[in-house]
Structure formats: C-alpha cells, structure tokens
Amino acid sequence: MERIEKRNCPICDHYNNEILFRQEFVDIKEVTFLKGYEVVVCNNCGFLYADNIPGQKEFDLYYKNCSKYEVKADELTDSQISRFQASLNFIEECINNEEINFEEFRIADIGCATGDFLRFLKGKGYQDLNGIDPSPLCVKLMKDNHINAKQATINELEEHEKYDFIRLNAVLEHVVDLNYSITQLKKILNKGGYLYLSVPNVQGFKELVNCPFQEFSVEHINYFSKNSLSNLMRKHGFTLIDYQINHNKLYSWS
Numbered sequence: 701m702e703r704i705e706k707r708n709c710p711i712c713d714h715y716n717n718e719i720l721f722r723q724e725f726v727d728i729k730e731v732t733f734l735k736g737y738e739v740v741v742c743n744n745c746g747f748l749y750a751d752n753i754p755g756q757k758e759f760d761l762y763y764k765n766c767s768k769y770e771v772k773a774d775e776l777t778d779s780q781i782s783r784f785q786a787s788l789n790f791i792e793e794c795i796n797n798e799e800i801n802f803e804e805f806r807i808a809d810i811g812c813a814t815g816d817f818l819r820f821l822k823g824k825g826y827q828d829l830n831g832i833d834p835s836p837l838c839v840k841l842m843k844d845n846h847i848n849a850k851q852a853t854i855n856e857l858e859e860h861e862k863y864d865f866i867r868l869n870a871v872l873e874h875v876v877d878l879n880y881s882i883t884q885l886k887k888i889l890n891k892g893g894y895l896y897l898s899v900p901n902v903q904g905f906k907e908l909v910n911c912p913f914q915e916f917s918v919e920h921i922n923y924f925s926k927n928s929l930s931n932l933m934r935k936h937g938f939t940l941i942d943y944q945i946n947h948n949k950l951y952s953w954s
C-alpha cells in the first residue's frame with residue numbers, strides 16, 4: 701500500500717517549495733510502489749527533490765525484494781577495471797596512500813551491489829574490505845567471491861562498526877531522509893576518516909539523451925548539484941577535499 705508523505709527539504713529541512721514538474725509512472729503489478737511524484741525546488745536552499753513520496757520503509761522493501769543490481773560477473777570487465785582504476789587514483793591522491801597500512805585500513809562500500817569495486821581493491825592489496833547491501837542475493841554473491849558482506853541499508857549500520865573509508869557510489873540519490881542517513885554514517889566513520897560520494901549531477905541532466913525526465917525515476921528522488929551536496933556535507937561537519945564533476949567526490953570528517 702502506497703503511503704504518500706509530504707517531504708521537507710532533505711537538506712535544509714524547510715517546507716517551502718515550488719513544483720516544477722509532475723512525474724508519472726506506469727503501473728506494473730508487484731513492482732510498482734510509486735505512481736508518481738512532484739519534482740520540486742526548495743525556495744530556501746535551492747535543492748531539487750521529489751516531494752509526496754512513500755517513506756523510507758517502503759523504499760527499503762523495494763530494494764530488498766526488487767533489486768536489479770545482482771548481475772554476477774566472474775571476472776571484472778576491461779571497462780570496469782579502467783573506471784575503478786581512475787576512481788582509485790583519485791582516492792589515493794586524496795588520502796595520501798603512502799601512510800596506509802593495508803592490513804588495518806578498514807573500508808566499507810555501502811550499497812555496493814555485488815561488490816565489484818571491493819574485488820578490484822582486493823587485487824590492489826587492500827585487505828579489510830566490507831560490502832554492505834540491502835539485497836540478500838547481492839550479499840550471497842559477494843560471499844561466494846570471498847568478500848566480507850552484510851545485508852543492511854545505510855540506516856541499519858551499527859555504531860560499533862568503524863571504518864576509515866566509506867564509499868557510497870550512486871546511493872544518496874536514493875535516500876529519503878538524507879540528514880538522518882549522514883548522521884548514521886558519521887557514527888561508523890572513524891574520526892579523520894574519509895567518505896567518498898558519487899551522485900548524478902543535476903547540472904548535467906540536460907546533456908543526457910533522455911533528458912531530463914528519465915532522471916526523475918522511481919529510484920532517484922534527490923537531484924544534487926555540487927553546491928547542494930556541499931551544503932549537506934558541510935552541515936554535518938565534513939570538509940571537502942576534492943571533487944570531480946562527472947567522476948568522484950571525496951570528503952573527510954574532522
């Protein structure tokens with residue numbers, strides 16, 4: 701049963717928005733949990749987001765039962781390897797990898813699907829690798845590939861778990877309550893640890909072939925620009941170390 705909720709701005713928490721567009725979805729039995737929503741802009745901070753959507757619990761059920769991120773590949777493809785290497789180069793430049801003890805540097809990849817990036821890191825010498833995903837099948841596939849894996853959403857992580865580096869690749873655009881989720885992340889990130897975020901850039905939507913309406917999907921409910929992501933992270937005490945448009949973003953918590 702779809703339960704629609706009015707949604708305060710997920711960044712500044714005000715409710716003062718302007719409707720830009722109404723998105724409608726085709727009703728597909730047993731998959732559809734969302735018939736549509738309003739794409740709105742926050743008049744207080746300028747953030748663009750989906751309003752009048754179900755709560756996080758209904759999204760969590762959808763990701764648990766209808767995940768589409770379970771494609772198993774025995775070997776990483778050439779295109780994955782080149783993408784992951786570019787990503788790792790960026791990360792290592794930011795975190796000064798000469799100081800990393802590869803045995804003790806704790807890495808978590810949250811919303812990692814089948815953990816392909818972790819498999820890549822394993823081949824590069826990193827050892828304490830932890831995959832976290834809401835899909836039970838993704839977790840099974842990671843374990844089959846000898847990756848330490850746990851079934852959980854971003855909001856179900858336990859405070860005693862601590863990591864030096866957390867990656868969220870294509871995750872924050874799916875989260876209903878961003879402030880709550882970032883607070884949860886801070887609990888499991890070691891002081892001085894690093895957070896790597898990658899999200900679709902709203903300012904690039906106009907360049908897409910299916911622009912811009914396909915970006916307003918059932919799963920994507922937050923539409924970040926560099927400024928809005930920075931507003932969110934600054935609010936929680938993070939310092940921007942470096943960013944790349946169309947590539948990566950890395951923050952440290954100090």
Ligand SMILES: [Zn+2]
Nearest residue numbers: 709712742745
């Ligand atoms: Zn706002």
